[in-house]
Amino acid sequence: MGILEVKGVNKRFGGLQALGDVNLSVKENSVHAIIGPNGAGKSTLLNCLVGKLIPDTGSVMFDGQSVLGRKPHEINQMGISRVFQTPEIFGDLTVMENMMIPCFASRDGAFRMHAVENMMAEKDIVERAEKMLEDMNMADKRHMHSASMSRGDKRRLEIGMCLAQEPKLLLLDEPTAGMARADTNNTIDLLKQISDERDITIAIIEHDMHVVFSLANRITVLAQGTPLVEDDPENIKGNPKVREAYLGETA
Amino acid sequence: MFGLNKKDSALLLLVAILTMLAPFILNPFPSDSGLAQFNAGYPDLMQRFVIFGIFAIGFNILFGLTGYLSFGHAAFLGVGSYSAVWMFKLLSMNIIPAIVLSVAIAGLFALVIGYVSLRRTGIYFSILTLAFAQMSFALAYSVLTPITNGETGLQLSLDDPRILDSANTSGSLPVTSLFGLEMRSSFDLVVGPWSFTFSVGYYICAIAMLLAFYLSIRIFRSPFGMMLRAIKSNQQRLNYTGLNPKPYTLAAFVISGMYAGLAGGLLASMDPLAGAERMQWTASGEVVLMTILGGVGTLIGPVLGAGLIKYFENIFSKINDTVLHGWFGILPDGIEDFLVSIIHPFVGKGWHLTLGIIFMLVVTFLPGGLVEGGQRIARLFRSKKKTDGADAAKTEPAE
Numbered sequence: 001m002g003i004l005e006v007k008g009v010n011k012r013f014g015g016l017q018a019l020g021d022v023n024l025s026v027k028e029n030s031v032h033a034i035i036g037p038n039g040a041g042k043s044t045l046l047n048c049l050v051g052k053l054i055p056d057t058g059s060v061m062f063d064g065q066s067v068l069g070r071k072p073h074e075i076n077q078m079g080i081s082r083v084f085q086t087p088e089i090f091g092d093l094t095v096m097e098n099m100m101i102p103c104f105a106s107r108d109g110a111f112r113m114h115a116v117e118n119m120m121a122e123k124d125i126v127e128r129a130e131k132m133l134e135d136m137n138m139a140d141k142r143h144m145h146s147a148s149m150s151r152g153d154k155r156r157l158e159i160g161m162c163l164a165q166e167p168k169l170l171l172l173d174e175p176t177a178g179m180a181r182a183d184t185n186n187t188i189d190l191l192k193q194i195s196d197e198r199d200i201t202i203a204i205i206e207h208d209m210h211v212v213f214s215l216a217n218r219i220t221v222l223a224q225g226t227p228l229v230e231d232d233p234e235n236i237k238g239n240p241k242v243r244e245a246y247l248g249e250t251a
Numbered sequence: 252m253f254g255l256n257k258k259d260s261a262l263l264l265l266v267a268i269l270t271m272l273a274p275f276i277l278n279p280f281p282s283d284s285g286l287a288q289f290n291a292g293y294p295d296l297m298q299r300f301v302i303f304g305i306f307a308i309g310f311n312i313l314f315g316l317t318g319y320l321s322f323g324h325a326a327f328l329g330v331g332s333y334s335a336v337w338m339f340k341l342l343s344m345n346i347i348p349a350i351v352l353s354v355a356i357a358g359l360f361a362l363v364i365g366y367v368s369l370r371r372t373g374i375y376f377s378i379l380t381l382a383f384a385q386m387s388f389a390l391a392y393s394v395l396t397p398i399t400n401g402e403t404g405l406q407l408s409l410d411d412p413r414i415l416d417s418a419n420t421s422g423s424l425p426v427t428s429l430f431g432l433e434m435r436s437s438f439d440l441v442v443g444p445w446s447f448t449f450s451v452g453y454y455i456c457a458i459a460m461l462l463a464f465y466l467s468i469r470i471f472r473s474p475f476g477m478m479l480r481a482i483k484s485n486q487q488r489l490n491y492t493g494l495n496p497k498p499y500t501l502a503a504f505v506i507s508g509m510y511a512g513l514a515g516g517l518l519a520s521m522d523p524l525a526g527a528e529r530m531q532w533t534a535s536g537e538v539v540l541m542t543i544l545g546g547v548g549t550l551i552g553p554v555l556g557a558g559l560i561k562y563f564e565n566i567f568s569k570i571n572d573t574v575l576h577g578w579f580g581i582l583p584d585g586i587e588d589f590l591v592s593i594i595h596p597f598v599g600k601g602w603h604l605t606l607g608i609i610f611m612l613v614v615t616f617l618p619g620g621l622v623e624g625g626q627r628i629a630r631l632f633r634s635k636k637k638t639d640g641a642d643a644a645k646t647e648p649a650e
Contacts, residue, residue: 050491076493088491092484093477101481102492104474110495113502115475116466118254122474165493 003028003201004049004169009058011044011225018044019055020225026169026218031195031202033212036222037245042205045222046173049203050082051075063168073110081162082171086178087154089161091147095138098146098157099129102164128164136160136190152183159190163198170194172204176211188214213237221245259468262550266464270457273297274447281444285577288569291562294437294450295521299561301453301460302517307541307553308460308467309510313503314539315548316476318483320377322535323364323384327357327508329391329530331515333398336405336525343415344425346434346455350516357512358505360387365504369497372486384535391527404526427520429455434521452521459517460554463510468550470506479503511538540606544613546620555621563606570598 002025011019019041026032036042047053049060051072060067067075076082090098103125104112120126133139136156141149146157155175162170175191176184188211195202195215206212212219212233219236221228223245229236236242255263269276278292291297310324331353338349368379391399399405407424419425427434429451437450470476481489482496489496519525528534541560546552575594579587597605617623 072490073493073495076491082491088485088488090481090484090488093480097477105493110493111498113475115473116469117473119472119474119477161492
């Protein structure tokens with residue numbers, strides 16, 4: 001039994017069957033990659049996991065509890081954090097403030113009114129945020145306006161913000177899309193380090209095979225909304241069905 | 252000071268000094284000079300400056316921090332005024348219960364209207380708040396006449412119960428007071444040709460504004476304030492960080508509604524009558540203008556914006572053709588008439604035109620409002636000083 005169990009999930013948009021009978025089991029503390037050609041339903045599946053979409057049928061269980069029908073912030077509070085394809089950070093805020101918000105979220109829950117306390121007097125939050133910034137090698141950027149950073153730094157900050165909540169499951173939606181080679185390699189190293197050092201499960205959607213094969217220890221191949229195979233990376237490389245559906249001539 | 256950092260304390264102190272010395276600062280011209288009509292230091296106008304300052308400070312907590320643009324905030328101002336006048340009619344002429352009730356009722360109204368309106372964002376939210384405010388206006392104007400006295404407006408009368416006050420035998424309407432200290436009482440200080448008026452009402456309002464300003468600084472610097480800025484910046488990320496934006500925006504909406512209620516209650520405390528026109532959409536638009544003109548999301552901006560607009564409304568609107576002819580009287584007749592006819596559309600009843608031009612210029616060239624203008628000037632001076640300093644350092648060894 002994995003930490004995330006997807007069973008018989010279907011999702012239809014009008015005449016398009018985006019997901020057809022998807023079963024997926026993500027084991028605890030693994031790095032599970034979901035790959036597939038464009039339009040295979042990867043993003044739809046991800047949106048079903050975080051509460052953005054509700055599947056027509058099927059069940060999604062996380063840590064023994066159903067996530068269906070819950071709002072995104074409730075699912076996040078259960079322990080699922082999501083990294084977006086384009087980094088979603090609070091661009092108008094400083095790097096430090098960006099990091100403090102998830103710290104508040106994990107300490108105080110979805111809503112707490114502290115309107116007259118001084119933000120910087122919250123010692124435990126400040127300490128936690130600073131430690132996380134140091135872990136991310138961003139301590140020197142703490143007073144920077146976060147919108148003015150490079151794409152790679154924004155991605156690093158976003159991952160850091162997700163980790164600051166100490167989630168059980170980290171979902172990454174094409175974390176290296178549109179990145180330069182150097183930034184991609186940095187991100188791979190960062191993710192490797194995270195999965196080695198922390199007690200965390202990572203599920204990753206990715207196009208870049210270099211990223212997938214350097215990180216994943218389990219791979220699910222999605223094609224036309226249905227899982228084709230689920231196996232270890234070595235076997236996926238040699239699987240003729242996968243070659244045909246996805247890797248094609250490039251493999 | 253009071254849990255604020257150095258910069259904020261300095262700002263609070265500056266505002267405190269300016270408001271306390273306002274009767275001097277706003278009356279720079281001797282009362283018998285031709286420029287005396289530019290003096291703004293009379294109690295009625297000074298009260299308006301600080302009361303609308305409170306209104307704009309509260310509006311800025313919603314609009315400046317969360318980015319939700321409400322077009323219906325005048326409804327809360329009006330509700331506050333009605334509540335206060337009812338308190339004067341039924342309970343007592345003391346302003347404390349009146350103001351407490353105005354803030355509470357405005358807060359309740361804001362809770363209901365906010366709960367419904369905040370289901371939508373962006374332009375739809377603005378339209379919903381506008382609709383609610385117009386509904387409140389229409390109700391106050393017609394259907395709810397028993398409560399609001401319709402188009403005449405709610406006023407005091409001699410046979411009101413006023414259960415806490417002793418029986419009124421004077422035959423004239425009672426006046427609002429703070430434990431016996433009458434709001435309209437004032438003291439004139441005459442220094443040579445100058446005359447300064449210190450009114451009790453103004454100082455009560457000024458203290459209320461200082462408290463409101465202080466609270467707004469605390470909110471801006473609190474974790475709650477940071478969450479509100481995060482809502483403006485990226486709601487998607489906030490949702491996926493396990494935070495629910497809705498109660499945060501609703502809380503901001505209610506707080507800013509209560510500020511508006513306080514402003515409405517103070518307006519009624521200074522002059523105990525309340526009319527439906529206080530809730531009209533033009534009044535809601537005015538507070539938006541004040542905030543944008545002064546600087547959205549800045550601490551001091553809304554107060555400056557409120558002051559500027561109220562100054563124009565009361566001072567510029569009084570410059571009529573007779574005054575203009577007085578100014579240009581020494582010029583030859585042809586030129587005099589020509590100048591008067593050119594300036595005429597911009598002053599007197601045309602003061603809106605001047606305000607509109609200023610608003611256009613500010614939005615185009617100073618998107619951060621008057622505060623940005625001030626910052627630019629300050630930066631100019633600072634960089635000048637710095638280069639001067641550098642020059643001095645360079646020349647020193649040579650000497």
